[in-house]
Amino acid sequence: MFDALLNLLILAVVIFAVARFIPAIHIKGFGTAILVAIVYSLINFFFGRLLYFITYPLIFITFGLFKIVINAVLLWVTDKLIPDFEIKGFGWTLAAAFLIAAADTLLGRILG
Numbered sequence: 001m002f003d004a005l006l007n008l009l010i011l012a013v014v015i016f017a018v019a020r021f022i023p024a025i026h027i028k029g030f031g032t033a034i035l036v037a038i039v040y041s042l043i044n045f046f047f048g049r050l051l052y053f054i055t056y057p058l059i060f061i062t063f064g065l066f067k068i069v070i071n072a073v074l075l076w077v078t079d080k081l082i083p084d085f086e087i088k089g090f091g092w093t094l095a096a097a098f099l100i101a102a103a104d105t106l107l108g109r110i111l112g
Contacts, residue, residue: 007108012037014103021099024092028084036085040078048074072097 016033019025072094
């Protein structure tokens with residue numbers, strides 16, 4: 001339970017930092033970042049594995065790089081569900097998905 005909360009907090013910090021780093025991402029505040037982390041995690045849990053399974057040949061051919069596209073789609077869905085979170089354009093969504101995945105993985109391994 002504590003690990004899940006720590007992972008959500010790390011993800012919220014990463015999302016908030018990426019939103020401050022990329023000018024095309026608008027987020028209302030840290031509370032919204034926590035909500036985005038929760039919704040993104042739930043969408044990833046319920047639909048991410050299905051998308052990974054369906055697109056496994058593409059993931060295999062691209063040596064795993066297609067996972068970034070899947071994460072961008074999941075982030076785009078999160079953007080559409082939360083009104084105080086906005087990413088302008090799919091290119092920025094793709095960049096944000098890459099930065100969020102990389103930073104979340106790195107911080108998770110350092111702190112966890």
